[in-house]
Amino acid sequence: MTPSPLPPAGQNSAAGQSPDVPTLLVKIFGKDRPGITAGLFDTLAAYAVDVVDIEQVVSRGRLVLCALVTEPTVATPGELRATVHSWADSLNLEAEIISGIGDNRPRGSGRSHVTVLGHPLTAESTAAIAARIAGTGGNIDRIFRLAKYPVTAVEFAVSGVATGALRTALAMEAKALGVDVAVVSAGLHRRAQRLVVMDVDSTLIQDEVIELFAAHAGCEDEVAEVTAAAMRGELDFEQSLHARVALLRGLDVSVVDKVRAEVRLTPGARTLVRTLKALGYQVGVVSGGFTQVTDGLKDELGLDFASANTLEIEDGRFTGRVTGEIVDRAGKARLLREFAAQAGVPLAQTVAIGDGANDLDMLNAAGLGVAFNAKPVVREAAHTAVNVPFLDTVLYLLGITREEVEAADGVLD
Numbered sequence: 001m002t003p004s005p006l007p008p009a010g011q012n013s014a015a016g017q018s019p020d021v022p023t024l025l026v027k028i029f030g031k032d033r034p035g036i037t038a039g040l041f042d043t044l045a046a047y048a049v050d051v052v053d054i055e056q057v058v059s060r061g062r063l064v065l066c067a068l069v070t071e072p073t074v075a076t077p078g079e080l081r082a083t084v085h086s087w088a089d090s091l092n093l094e095a096e097i098i099s100g101i102g103d104n105r106p107r108g109s110g111r112s113h114v115t116v117l118g119h120p121l122t123a124e125s126t127a128a129i130a131a132r133i134a135g136t137g138g139n140i141d142r143i144f145r146l147a148k149y150p151v152t153a154v155e156f157a158v159s160g161v162a163t164g165a166l167r168t169a170l171a172m173e174a175k176a177l178g179v180d181v182a183v184v185s186a187g188l189h190r191r192a193q194r195l196v197v198m199d200v201d202s203t204l205i206q207d208e209v210i211e212l213f214a215a216h217a218g219c220e221d222e223v224a225e226v227t228a229a230a231m232r233g234e235l236d237f238e239q240s241l242h243a244r245v246a247l248l249r250g251l252d253v254s255v256v257d258k259v260r261a262e263v264r265l266t267p268g269a270r271t272l273v274r275t276l277k278a279l280g281y282q283v284g285v286v287s288g289g290f291t292q293v294t295d296g297l298k299d300e301l302g303l304d305f306a307s308a309n310t311l312e313i314e315d316g317r318f319t320g321r322v323t324g325e326i327v328d329r330a331g332k333a334r335l336l337r338e339f340a341a342q343a344g345v346p347l348a349q350t351v352a353i354g355d356g357a358n359d360l361d362m363l364n365a366a367g368l369g370v371a372f373n374a375k376p377v378v379r380e381a382a383h384t385a386v387n388v389p390f391l392d393t394v395l396y397l398l399g400i401t402r403e404e405v406e407a408a409d410g411v412l413d
Contacts, residue, residue: 002023003150005055010404011152015125015212015299019054020101020102020105020185021070021071021101021102022070022077022099022100022101022188023052023068023069023070023071023099023100023101023102023103024049024068024069024070024071024077024097024098024099024100025067025068025097025098025099025135025163026040026044026063026066026067026068026069026084026095026096026097026102027064027065027066027091027095027096027097028040028063028065028066028088028093028095029062029063029064029065029094029095029096030063030088030091030092030093030094031061031062031063031064031092031093031237031374032058032061032062032063035113036063036065036091036093037056037065037219038268038340039091039223040067040086040087041067043083043084043087043136044067044080044216045082046070046078046208046316046363047072047073047074047075047080047081047083047286048072048073048074048388049069049071049072049080051067051068051069051102052068052069052070053066053067053070053104054066054067054068057144059127059160060067063390064378066409067095068103069106069318072083075123077099077121078109079081084097085097085131086161086302092227101197102404109159109160109188110138110159110160110161110166110216110402111157111159111160111164111185111186111401112138112155112157112159112161112163112166112167112183112184112186113128113155113157113158113159113183113184113185113187114156114158114166114170114181114182114183114347115146115153115154115155115156115181115182115183115184115397115399116129116153116156116179116180116181117151117152117153117179117180117181117182117386117388117397118151118152118153118179118180119150119177119388120150120152120154120205121151121152121154123351124177125178125179126154126176126177128173128177129156129170129173129174129177129179129181130156130224132169132173133156133158133161133166133169133170135169136165136166136169137160137161138158138160138161138166139159139160140156140157140158141157141158141159142153142156142157143156143157145403146396146400146401146402147401147405148389148400149395149402150390150392151270151390151393151396153386153393153396153402155396157186157401161184161370163183163184164206165310165331166183167183167384169178169288170183171304171384173204174189175191175379177304178387180384180385180386180388181379181384182207182370182383182384183337183370183384184397190339193280194281194349194350194351194367195281195282195283195284195289195304195340195343195345195349195350195351195354196276196281196282196283196350196351197283197284197285197286197335197336197339197350197351197352197353197362197366198283198284198285198286198352198353199285199286199288199332199353199354199355199356199359199362199372200285200286200289200293200294200297200308201287201288201289201409202355202356202373202389203266203287203353203355203358203359203372204269205263205264205265205267205269206264206265206266207262207263207264208222208224208227208249208261209259209287209289209400210222210244210245210248210289210374211224211227212254212262212263212331212380213248213290213311214244214247214248214249216255216258216259217247217248217250217251218250219247219248220246222248222399223244226240226243226244227240230357230358232289232355232357232375232377233375233376233377237288237328237329237356237357237358238326238328240412241279241288241293241309241322241326241328241389242321242322243319245311245321246320246321247320248311248319248320249317249318250317250320251317251318252316252317253313253316253317253318254316256292256293259292259293260292261273262298263293263297266389266390266391267390267391268390268391268392268393269301269387269391269392270301271391271392271395271405272391272392272394272395273303274303274408275392275395275405275408276395277302277402278359278408279400279404279408280302282303282305282339282343283301283303283305284303284304284306284307284335284339285298285303285305285306285308286306286307286308286309286327286331286332286335286336286345286362287296287307287308287309287327288327288328288332289308289309289354290308290310290311290322291305291306291307291308291309292308292310292311294307294308304339304343305335305339305342305343307327308327308395309322309327309334310322310324310325310384311323314371328358329357329358329359329360329361329362330361331358332354332358332361332362333361333362333364333365334335335362336350336365336366337388338366346367347365347366348367349367350365350366350367350368350371351367351368351369351394351398352365352366352368352369352370353365353369353370353372353394354369354370354371354372354374354378355371355372355373355374355378355389356374356375356378357375357377358372360378360380360381360382362380363378363382363383364381364382368383368384368397368398369382369383369384369385370382370385370386370394371384371385371386371390372385372386373388373396374388380388384405397412
């Protein structure tokens, strides 16, 4: 069959078509290989159709290619169908062609990205999340995988429901299912260059720095008890800080180098920072700990900002006091705002990550607050929670895929 000559360019412009223009949905299934997409559109080009929409997915080597096109103007739809089926048969592919009217259904207002992290991600939890989205009046427009390691991360593009309402509904579902779910508004700002600010103790690092100092002073158990109470929100942070630091009085300053050597980064911390930096983000830390350690972390990781309390030293020994303005719960939120101003980043485009009650103001002030392996009071108050021991999983909440991480980071930790 030889189709008629093509019409003049632009004669069948999809951009100018009315909503009731007849269209064809061409679906191709089969084993993936190079050249299928080009071959399909070469075949369609002979019929002078315009492309309205395209989507292609490859899963475990199997291809699903969908093309929404206008009906041909140089031949009948039946002739196009026969040619496409013949082309598909020659490549051992399956083809399905469905007639219809106009473009795809417009997406509803209130668009969001829903990121789901599972370790593993079960069919039961996926079904429950999808059902809850539907129950809010939302429609799932697209689903794709962000990562398969160290956790399975998938993203749902959802429309038709306000982001805040969807976040509230899914937070309840996630808690019941034991999965992590983040809901953020769709839009260009999600991938704009932004600022990420982290807590240090039990977030960027696995340790509580004051407990490392306390171990050298022989008062580790006393300090750990006060620290735990403060992180649970049972004690005023500033009072607990002064009480713990007082126990370090007389400790030789030479212990600083020993503590720095003992600090253990959280798995994925280097990957998180290197990837963010490679993608143009600015990264900072705020800590209720001490500059004697955070200054070293800033240099080691190439951080843009760092602020913490400072242990006072006289005659080569700790005095049992801190100097300067205390970095407490309110101070962390204040520093987030200061870092954002210095970075030229709107507060709505900032991300804060923390685990303790003294991080709550910062998490709530940020555009996205992430509770990382946090205490229950923090998980309930933050925008989203991550409960796996890999800090780089936060990247998936920002819509960054594992492939992008590997490309940006080079060597993963």
